[in-house]
Amino acid sequence: xxxPREHGAATAHVADRVREAIIRGAYPPGTRIRQEELAxxxxxxxxxxxxALRVLEAEGxxxxxxxxxxxxxxxxxxxxxxxxxxxxxxEPLLLRMSGPGLSGPVLDxxxxxxxxxxxxxxxxxxxxxDRAFHLLTYTGTSTVVLTDLVxxxxxxxxxxxxxxxxxxxxxxxxxVHDEHRLIVGALRDxxxxxxxxxxxxxxxxxxxxxxxxxxxxAAPEEG
Amino acid sequence: xxxPREHGAATAHVADRVREAIIRGAYPPGTRIRQEELAxxxxxxxxxxxxALRVLEAEGxxxxxxxxxxxxxxxxxxxxxxxxxxxxxxEPLLLRMSGPGLSGPVLDxxxxxxxxxxxxxxxxxxxxxDRAFHLLTYTGTSTVVLTDLVxxxxxxxxxxxxxxxxxxxxxxxxxVHDEHRLIVGALRDxxxxxxxxxxxxxxxxxxxxxxxxxxxxAAPEEG
DNA sequence: GCTGTTGCGATTGGATGCAATGCCCGGTAC
DNA sequence: GTACCGGGCATTGCATCCAATCGCAACAGC
Numbered sequence: 102x103x104x105p106r107e108h109g110a111a112t113a114h115v116a117d118r119v120r121e122a123i124i125r126g127a128y129p130p131g132t133r134i135r136q137e138e139l140a141x142x143x144x145x146x147x148x149x150x151x152x153a154l155r156v157l158e159a160e161g162x163x164x165x166x167x168x169x170x171x172x173x174x175x176x177x178x179x180x181x182x183x184x185x186x187x188x189x190x191x192e193p194l195l196l197r198m199s200g201p202g203l204s205g206p207v208l209d210x211x212x213x214x215x216x217x218x219x220x221x222x223x224x225x226x227x228x229x230x231d232r233a234f235h236l237l238t239y240t241g242t243s244t245v246v247l248t249d250l251v252x253x254x255x256x257x258x259x260x261x262x263x264x265x266x267x268x269x270x271x272x273x274x275x276x277v278h279d280e281h282r283l284i285v286g287a288l289r290d291x292x293x294x295x296x297x298x299x300x301x302x303x304x305x306x307x308x309x310x311x312x313x314x315x316x317x318x319a320a321p322e323e324g
Numbered sequence: 325x326x327x328p329r330e331h332g333a334a335t336a337h338v339a340d341r342v343r344e345a346i347i348r349g350a351y352p353p354g355t356r357i358r359q360e361e362l363a364x365x366x367x368x369x370x371x372x373x374x375x376a377l378r379v380l381e382a383e384g385x386x387x388x389x390x391x392x393x394x395x396x397x398x399x400x401x402x403x404x405x406x407x408x409x410x411x412x413x414x415e416p417l418l419l420r421m422s423g424p425g426l427s428g429p430v431l432d433x434x435x436x437x438x439x440x441x442x443x444x445x446x447x448x449x450x451x452x453x454d455r456a457f458h459l460l461t462y463t464g465t466s467t468v469v470l471t472d473l474v475x476x477x478x479x480x481x482x483x484x485x486x487x488x489x490x491x492x493x494x495x496x497x498x499x500v501h502d503e504h505r506l507i508v509g510a511l512r513d514x515x516x517x518x519x520x521x522x523x524x525x526x527x528x529x530x531x532x533x534x535x536x537x538x539x540x541x542a543a544p545e546e547g
Numbered sequence: 548g549c550t551g552t553t554g555c556g557a558t559t560g561g562a563t564g565c566a567a568t569g570c571c572c573g574g575t576a577c
Numbered sequence: 578g579t580a581c582c583g584g585g586c587a588t589t590g591c592a593t594c595c596a597a598t599c600g601c602a603a604c605a606g607c
Contacts (some may be wrong), residue, residue: 108597109390109560112378125483136589146562148371151590155335157383161469167332168568183469189411246384246406249475276587331567332590357560369592374560391559391598 111149116156116243118143122257123162123173131173131320161257175256178234178311178318181261185308188254192304193297195239195247200293202241211237211285219278224266227274234281238288264317265310273310277303332362334368336469339377341366346385346396349441349456353398354543357386384480397480399532399539407477408531415522415527418462418470432462433494434508441503447489450497454489457504461511468474488533495535500526532536 106114119139122128138149154171157163162277164174176184203211211234232255239248269277280303287296311317329337340364345351352501363373377394387397399407426434436458441453455478480489492500503526510519534540 111561111586135587147589148561148563152375156382157376161380167336170589178450180469184418185466187414187470190417191410194409194413235378246407248412281524283389302504320572351579358557360557369560371591392600393559485601 107153110156111143111145111255112152115143115145115153116137119153119157120160120162120256123157124256126260127265128173129321130173130260132173134171136171136266143229151160157246160253161163169208173260176257176261176318178315181258181318182308184254184258185304185311188251189301189304189308191247191254192235192239192251193301195242195244195251196300197293197297198244198247199239199241200288200296201291202239204286207237207240208285208289211288212282213280215285218281219274222274224269225263227269228263228266231262231277238284257280261317265314268314276306280306334366334372335375335379337380338362338366338368338373342376342380343383343479344528345383346380347479349483349486351396352544353483354394357394357396359394360436374454383476396483399484399541401538404481404541405531405535407481408527408534411474411477412527412531414470415462415474417459418467419523420516420520421467421470422462422464423511423519424514426461426511430460430463431508431512434499434511435505438501438504438508441504445464446495447492448486450492451482451486453523454485454500460527461507474487484534486514488537490538491537497527498502503529525537 108152116168128134132155136154136197137152143150147269154163157164158171160163161245162174163171165171178312214230214234214237218234221227221230223264236252236255239251244317280299284296284303287293287299342351342357351357357377359370359373362376363370364405366373377386377388377477381388381394384399386394388394401547437453437460441450441457444450444453459475459478462474465471503522507519507522507526510522
């Protein structure tokens with residue numbers, strides 16, 4: 102039943118699994134993570150589990166307290182705004198580097214994603230397609246530092262986007278779809294300046310909307 | 325001789341020590357890091373050493389290869405340029421948030437640092453004072469995400485700044501000093517827009533100068 | 548002389564066991 | 578009733594031990 106994994110991959114396996122679970126929403130912010138549990142679930146011992154937790158801590162996804170335990174990181178509204186402000190500055194740069202490298206088929210796929218998004222009204226689908234859309238716009242470059250940074254920023258805020266998504270009204274959704282279509286259009290036109298500034302505005306607007314919903318950051322009741 | 329450290333701090337202790345050594349230049353890029361050696365040096369066992377290496381890997385300071393070993397990370401010219409481009413966008417933002425929080429005494433200290441820098445002509449002193457200067461300009465805010473990001477970007481590029489510093493001629497140094505003084509001036513005037521754009525130009529110029537010295541990124545001979 | 552191979556030593560990866568710490572709960576004093 | 582204290586248990590932190598892997602060097606074949 103347990104496929105024999107290769108030697109030297111246990112830590113990465115555990116980290117990948119937990120990261121994925123956090124992003125997927127299976128482990129919401131504040132969730133306690135117990136080493137032994139994780140070890141059992143992943144079929145590893147506690148040593149690679151602990152290394153994985155250190156990795157996730159450095160990524161900002163997990164918070165470790167010495168001699169006490171590990172929890173899925175929570176963000177305050179302020180910290181989340183900080184991340185969005187960084188994204189406002191950094192993602193347009195990444196888009197600038199990526200845009201010229203996006204092939205026709207990828208642009209078609211972006212358009213399709215934007216279309217599917219506006220067709221569906223399931224918040225979880227919105228969340229997933231939105232993420233897929235933006236991250237796909239960043240696949241036109243092989244820059245590693247910048248791409249990695251942006252992925253991390255997305256990961257850290259994913260849980261809060263998930264909650265916020267459920268609060269969006271039709272008008273807010275419409276605006277997002279419009280912006281997405283405009284961004285694809287600018288990319289098609291090779292108007293990278295326009296794409297960059299559209300994206301900056303897109304993120305900035307989202308940040309401000311998020312700021313008007315502080316209830317997103319209320320710590321959920323223990324249950 | 326070995327002061328009894330508190331329980332639960334071994335990993336952090338090892339990580340701090342290695343990070344400091346990398347920044348100080350004691351471990352240049354490409355240096356092999358052996359677990360047992362480190363364990364002996366720090367008085368810990370290999371378990372916390374391995375956790376520390378994972379942390380440093382996530383910070384980009386160390387490169388781990390499974391079943392093979394750990395090395396101090398090297399940057400290509402391209403990767404370094406990437407980091408500088410990120411810094412160009414992100415540090416002005418941090419300065420914007422920090423500037424209003426800088427007290428009079430801190431501004432005086434910044435001026436003193438800039439002065440000491442232009443007085444000395446030792447490259448190592450230049451390096452250290454430059455770092456101290458910029459990081460001090462970021463102490464006026466309690467933002468944690470952004471501050472941490474900027475520190476990491478500085479850490480990853482420190483080794484290359486060290487090499488480049490030795491290649492700078494008088495004109496290049498003069499320019500740096502002038503820019504530093506202008507930045508302090510703008511901060512004193514509470515002209516945050518000016519400070520931001522001066523800083524962006526400062527980083528951008530450095531990036532371009534660095535790009536014209538690709539020899540900085542040549543892998544040193546094995547020794 | 549050069550190339551491919553095989554075995555050994557060095558090093559890393561992971562599991563287990565024990566020590567240290569913190570938390571929770573019951574008890575007690577006020 | 579509340580606040581403080583102490584002990585047991587759950588959990589984490591770390592050291593030791595063993596297995597897996599890699600690199601290198603000696604050797605055999607051509």
